Structure formats: structure tokens, C-alpha cells
Amino acid sequence: MSIDTAPGASANALDATSRVATRRDILHRLLMTLGPILAALIIAGCILLAVGVDPLAYYGYVLEKGLFSPLGIQQTLTRMAPLLFLAAGLIVAFRAGMWNLGGDGQFLLGAVMAAASAPVLVQVMPAWLALICAFLISMVVAMAWSLLPALLRAYQGVNEIITTLMMTFLGTSLANVLVKLVFRDPGTTVPQTRTLPVEDRLPRLFDTTITSGLVLGLAAIIIVHLVMTRTAFGLKLRIVGANPRAAVHAGLGVPGLTVAVFAISAGLAGLAGAVDIIGVQGNVRADWNPAYGLAVIPAVFLARMNGFAAIGFVFLLSVLSIGGESAARRLGVPNHFTLVLVSIVLIVLALAEYVDHRYNQSRKA
Amino acid sequence: MTGLFSEVFLGALLFGAVTAAIPLLLAGLGEQMSEKAGVLNIGIEGMMLAGAYLGFVGAFYSGSLWLGFLTGAAGGVAVALIMALLCVRIGLNQIVIGIALTLGLEGLTALLHHFQFSRSYPRLPAADATVIPLLSNIPVIGPAFFKHHLIVYVAVALVFAMGYVYRRTQLGLNLQAAGDKPAALDVAGIDVIRTRTIAVLTTGALAGLGGAYLANVGAGLFIPFITNGAGFLGIVLAMLARGRPVWVLFGALLFGVCLSLTTAMQVAGINIPTDIIQMLPFLAVMIMLVLFGRRASLPAALGIPYERGAR
Numbered sequence: 001m002s003i004d005t006a007p008g009a010s011a012n013a014l015d016a017t018s019r020v021a022t023r024r025d026i027l028h029r030l031l032m033t034l035g036p037i038l039a040a041l042i043i044a045g046c047i048l049l050a051v052g053v054d055p056l057a058y059y060g061y062v063l064e065k066g067l068f069s070p071l072g073i074q075q076t077l078t079r080m081a082p083l084l085f086l087a088a089g090l091i092v093a094f095r096a097g098m099w100n101l102g103g104d105g106q107f108l109l110g111a112v113m114a115a116a117s118a119p120v121l122v123q124v125m126p127a128w129l130a131l132i133c134a135f136l137i138s139m140v141v142a143m144a145w146s147l148l149p150a151l152l153r154a155y156q157g158v159n160e161i162i163t164t165l166m167m168t169f170l171g172t173s174l175a176n177v178l179v180k181l182v183f184r185d186p187g188t189t190v191p192q193t194r195t196l197p198v199e200d201r202l203p204r205l206f207d208t209t210i211t212s213g214l215v216l217g218l219a220a221i222i223i224v225h226l227v228m229t230r231t232a233f234g235l236k237l238r239i240v241g242a243n244p245r246a247a248v249h250a251g252l253g254v255p256g257l258t259v260a261v262f263a264i265s266a267g268l269a270g271l272a273g274a275v276d277i278i279g280v281q282g283n284v285r286a287d288w289n290p291a292y293g294l295a296v297i298p299a300v301f302l303a304r305m306n307g308f309a310a311i312g313f314v315f316l317l318s319v320l321s322i323g324g325e326s327a328a329r330r331l332g333v334p335n336h337f338t339l340v341l342v343s344i345v346l347i348v349l350a351l352a353e354y355v356d357h358r359y360n361q362s363r364k365a
Numbered sequence: 366m367t368g369l370f371s372e373v374f375l376g377a378l379l380f381g382a383v384t385a386a387i388p389l390l391l392a393g394l395g396e397q398m399s400e401k402a403g404v405l406n407i408g409i410e411g412m413m414l415a416g417a418y419l420g421f422v423g424a425f426y427s428g429s430l431w432l433g434f435l436t437g438a439a440g441g442v443a444v445a446l447i448m449a450l451l452c453v454r455i456g457l458n459q460i461v462i463g464i465a466l467t468l469g470l471e472g473l474t475a476l477l478h479h480f481q482f483s484r485s486y487p488r489l490p491a492a493d494a495t496v497i498p499l500l501s502n503i504p505v506i507g508p509a510f511f512k513h514h515l516i517v518y519v520a521v522a523l524v525f526a527m528g529y530v531y532r533r534t535q536l537g538l539n540l541q542a543a544g545d546k547p548a549a550l551d552v553a554g555i556d557v558i559r560t561r562t563i564a565v566l567t568t569g570a571l572a573g574l575g576g577a578y579l580a581n582v583g584a585g586l587f588i589p590f591i592t593n594g595a596g597f598l599g600i601v602l603a604m605l606a607r608g609r610p611v612w613v614l615f616g617a618l619l620f621g622v623c624l625s626l627t628t629a630m631q632v633a634g635i636n637i638p639t640d641i642i643q644m645l646p647f648l649a650v651m652i653m654l655v656l657f658g659r660r661a662s663l664p665a666a667l668g669i670p671y672e673r674g675a676r
Contacts, residue, residue: 047473047476051476051477051480052480099460148651148655152654152655156654158654159604159663161405161600161604162600162601162604162605162654163651163654165597165600165601166601166647166650166651167647167651169594169597169598169643169644169647170644170647170648170651173640173641173643173644173647174640174644176638176640177638177640177641177644180638180640181638294464294467294468295464295468297460297461297464298460298461298464298465301458301460301461302461333476333479334475334476334479336471336472336473336475336476336479336589337472337476338472339468339469339471339472339473339475340468340469340472340473340476341472342465342468342469342472343465343466343468343469343470343472344465344469346461346464346465346468347451347462347465347466347469350451350457350458350461350462350465351451351457354455354456354457
């Protein structure tokens with residue numbers, strides 16, 4: 001933060017110092033992000049060494065595939081699309097002080113509804129309209145799935161961590177039931193939904209393989225960020241999050257706002273599912289559960305619920321997961337190592353933030 | 366359909382229910398203690414996985430189930446130690462660290478399993494049951510409840526022991542205060558950080574034990590992601606129990622019956638997708654919540670790190 005420039009200095013000097021301060025601030029932020037990541041890579045590298053894998057080769061492959069190869073970076077950017085929607089949904093909920101931990105269930109139901117509706121709809125209407133309808137269906141179903149926890153929290157005070165966790169278990173099972181019994185493609189032996197033809201999926205960006213879902217995801221998270229920080233509605237939600245009792249005294253309709261928060265959060269999670277299916281996967285196989293939500297939750301916290309910072313963390317997660325998959329394949333390490341890597345990165349980043357905070361405090365004192 | 370209600374079938378169903386319930390019970394009891402002391406322990410899934418893996422390794426190489434339980438509990442404590450250090454001592458965000466620990470242990474145990482056991486998939490011999498005289502002769506109930514490994518009875522005894530600790534001892538009072546008004550506890554001259562650390566480490570031991578039971582007795586082997594959400598179920602149980610260990614036991618049994626029903630139905634050849642049966646316990650609890658709308662009675666300072674002198 002660069003607000004603590006000395007008052008009373010001449011305008012010119014103030015300008016200069018603040019410019020230096022901002023530059024130092026940016027440099028500082030960059031160091032505080034890259035430093036911990038480097039430290040995390042070293043710690044994870046020790047684990048790789050212990051199981052007899054060359055860490056440099058591993059990280060080389062991660063960077064090559066996840067960041068530097070043209071095909072890899074396109075996959076990374078494609079992977080970001082659903083994660084951005086999920087992060088946007090979590091930002092709304094967390095800023096309003098509501099623990100929507102049911103993202104995975106809402107995501108899967110959204111995905112299944114998109115996979116069920118899109119291939120049917122494209123046959124009866126123009127593709128663009130069909131996709132919009134599929135998106136809307138996914139969103140509405142995911143919203144409906146969050147209605148019960150929302151109402152219980154709003155009118156009965158039932159803790160939403162319990163209810164959303166249970167609804168996510170229920171949603172995961174229900175998604176499987178829907179795939180196996182209701183929307184099963186009769187043309188295949190493996191239980192999966194009908195497949196959306198590639199030409200009907202979301203268009204790709206220019207000449208690349210990047211899904212245009214990325215643009216939608218970026219738009220979603222930036223809009224969410226602006227709504228939460230720049231509008232009266234966002235301010236209301238933040239007041240509810242900061243102190244629900246004070247919000248009641250300020251004349252806010254807390255129950256209504258609670259239901260709205262859950263609806264927005266779940267709707268965005270449902271859209272995340274839809275964008276993954278309509279943009280990339282094309283269908284849902286039975287027992288498919290990428291469990292994106294679990295990694296996005298800590299990332300959103302580390303980003304301090306700031307939309308722009310969340311974009312950065314989501315990018316990092318995508319690089320690690322796409323690069324990790326490739327490195328694991330090439331070196332014969334199970335892909336599970338990616339989980340270890342992500343976990344260490346998250347812990348070290350959290351630690352670094354704490355150390356930085358303490359350092360700033362002791363300097364001020 | 367006649368086979369469905371036969372004595373043997375019912376006995377096996379209930380036996381399976383108890384076996385499935387014990388890991389949930391231990392996880393729930395552990396989580397309950399953390400939450401009482403004001404720490405929302407989302408890393409419990411990771412602690413269970415560490416317990417399951419190390420418990421299996423201990424039992425497999427030593428040949429002793431008890432040593433396996435010990436190493437399992439130690440594994441859980443090791444993970445809890447990281448949690449206590451990061452979340453209680455220096456007050457990092459409990460949700461970030463909890464989820465990170467769960468992700469990390471999921472990956473780490475799967476990785477170690479891959480390099481150690483993925484070619485052979487070794488199994489442990491079936492666990493010896495401690496048969497309780499007289500009681501085990503009761504039809505249906507006897508073989509279902511009184512022919513388990515000794516650790517099962519220990520786990521059930523723990524329910525009552527913890528009930529006693531919470532209600533009758535200074536430690537129980539301290540734990541409660543650490544979760545409800547840590548500053549008051551501090552003023553009373555009792556170290557909040559220490560109280561919470563004790564709670565988190567106990568959680569680790571219980572969760573680790575639960576994981577070890579799951580691998581060593583329940584499955585007889587370790588497979589990656591073996592806990593499959595049991596830790597999260599533990600969190601749900603602890604929150605529903607509102608601080609009472611007995612309710613954790615009831616909840617665990619309810620979930621245990623449903624889990625056991627899944628396998629039993631398959632054995633009986635009834636063709637309902639397992640996904641539907643798996644939904645039953647969650648449906649039951651959601652219906653209960655809708656009907657009775659149990660207001661959450663969670664500790665006031667749950668999830669908030671305690672920093673001395675901070676306002």
C-alpha cells in the first residue's frame with residue numbers, strides 16, 4: 001500500500017515519491033509471489049528427489065508444456081475458463097461472508113444439464129441460440145440446487161457449511177444418476193451423455209485451440225469484481241459479510257440478500273460446468289468429477305477475494321495442472337504429484353503473506 | 366427377495382454398518398474437539414489419509430494391527446502438527462491451510478502408494494474379532510455388534526470418555542472457552558494457543574486412527590483416495606452434533622447403515638445404482654434440517670485465529 005507518503009511535501013516531490021513507491025510496491029508484490037513459488041518448487045523438488053525423479057526435468061516439462069509450448073499454453077488458457085467462473089462465484093459468496101463449499105456439486109449438475117440439453121437443442125434451433133439456452137439451463141439448475149441451503153441459512157440460521165457440503169455430496173451422486181439413467185447416450189456402451197459435435201461447441205479464439213469460454217470467464221470474474229467493489233449492491237453484500245447484525249440495523253433485507261448471494265454463486269458454478277462441457281469436453285462420462293472447486297477455494301482466499309489477483313492464481317493453477325499432467329506422463333510419475341505441488345504452493349504463499357504482514361507491522365511500530 | 370430379510374443378511378448388514386461407521390465416528394469426534402476449541406479443521410480428510418497410509422504401512426511391515434493403529438494415529442498427529450503450527454500458532458487462514466493439507470496428503474499418499482504397492486497391492490489378513498461372551502449369542506444383534514476388533518469397542522468407549530471430559534473436567538471447560546471466548550480464557554490465565562493446539566493434535570490422532578481402521582480393518586489394504594470424503598462427513602457429523610459426542614455416534618451409525626446398504630444391495634443382486642443409495646444419508650439429514658431447522662450452535666470464535674492483544 002502506498003498511502004503512507006508524507007503529507008505536506010510539495011506536489012512535485014509527492015508525485016515522484018509516490019511513483020517510486022508504486023514501482024517498489026509492484027516489485028515487492030512480484031517478489032512476494034514469485035519467491036514463495038520458487039521456494040515451493042524447491043520443497044516439492046525434494047519430494048521428487050526422494051522418490052527418484054529428477055526435479056529439474058520434471059519442472060522443465062511443466063514449464064515447457066504448461067507455459068512455453070504453443071499447444072500447451074493454449075490448453076492452459078482453455079483450462080482457465082471453468083476455473084474463472086468458479087472463482088467468480090466464490091468471490092461473491094466469500095465477500096458476503098457465506099461459505100459456499102458446494103461448488104463441486106453445483107458445477108457437476110451444471111455440466112450434466114449442459115451436456116443433456118445442448119446436443120438436443122442444436123438439432124432444433126441455430127447453434128448460437130442452443131448454446132445460450134444450454135448455459136441458461138445449467139445456471140438455473142445450479143441455482144435451484146443452492147436454494148435449500150440458502151433458505152435454511154436465511155430463515156432458519158442453519159450453518160451453510162454443513163448444508164452446502166451435503167448438497168455437494170448429493171449433487172455429485174445425482175449427476176451420476178442422471179448420466180447413467182436419464183441422459184445416457186443409447187449409442188454407446190460406456191455410460192455417458194450424448195456428445196455435442198465439435199463444430200457446435202463454443203467457437204475457438206482466432207486460429208488457436210483456446211476456447212472462447214476463456215473470454216466469458218474473464219468477463220464474468222471482472223464483472224463480479226466490479227459489482228462487488230463499485231456498486232451499491234456489492235457494498236450491501238459486503239456489509240452483510242462484515243457484520244450481518246449491523247446489516248439488519250442498516251435496513252438491509254438480509255434474508256433476501258442471502259438467497260441472492262447463493263443464487264449468484266451457484267449460478268456461476270453451474271456456468272463453470274456448462275463452459276467446460278460446451279467449450280471443451282462435449283459430453284459427461286459417468287463418475288466424471290474433476291473437483292476443481294477444492295483447489296479454487298484456497299486460491300480465492302490467497303487472492304483476498306480480489307478478482308484480478310484471482311485471475312493470476314487461476315492462471316498459476318492451470319499452468320501447474322496442465323504442465324503437471326504432461327510431466328507426469330513423460331517421467332512415469334503418477335499425476336497425483338500435481339496435487340502435492342499445488343498444496344505446497346498454497347501453503348508457502350499463505351506463509352509468505354504472513355511473514356510480509358509481520359515485517360510491515362514491525363517496521364511501522 | 367426372501368434373502369433380504371434373513372437373519373444372516375441382516376446380521377451382515379449391521380456388521381458392515383458398524384465397520385463403516387467407526388472411521389466416521391472417530392473423524393467426527395476429532396473434528397468436534399477442534400471445533401469446540403474454535404478451529405475449523407478442514408484438513409481432517411488429509412489427516413485420515415495420512416493415518417490410513419501410515420497405518421497400513423505399519424501394520425503391513427510389523428504384522429501387528431495395533432502397531433498399525435499406532436503409526437496411523439502418529440501420521441494423523443504429524444499432519445495436525447502442521448495445522449497447529451500454521452493455523453493456531455501463527456494464525457493463517459484455516460480454510461486455505463486445511464484444503465491445502467487435504468490436497469497435499471491426497472497426492473502424497475497416492476504417490477507413495479504408487480511407488481511402493483501399485484504392482485503387488487498387498488492385503489492384510491482379516492482382523493481378529495474380540496467376541497464378547499454372552500452378548501454375542503443374541504441372534505442378529507450379537508454377530509452384528511459384539512464380534513468386532515477390540516478397537517471398535519475402544520472407539521465407542523471414547524464417545525463416553527469425551528462426553529465426560531467436556532462436561533466434567535477443567536480441560537473440557539477450557540476447550541469450550543477457547544472456542545467461545547478465547548480472550549476470557551486468556552484473562553483467566555490459561556494459554557489459548559496451548560489449549561487449541563491440544564485440541565488439534567487430538568483431532569489428528571483420532572482422524573489418523575480412523576484412517577488406519579478404514580485401511581487395516583475395513584478394507585485390508587491401502588488404495589489412493591481411500592477415505593473418499595469420510596473426513597468431510599466427519600465435519601458434517603461434528604456440526605450436526607452440536608458439541609455432544611453421543612450425537613456423533615448416532616450420526617455415524619446412520620451413515621454407516623446407508624454405506625453398508627450399498628454393498629448389501631449389490632450382493633443381494635438388487636439393481637439400484639449405488640449412487641442413489643449413497644444419497645440416502647444426506648437426504649435424511651437434509652430432511653431433518655428442513656423439518657427441525659436446527660439453528661447452528663457453533664462456537665462463537667470458530668475459524669478465527671486468536672492473537673493476543675489484538676482487537
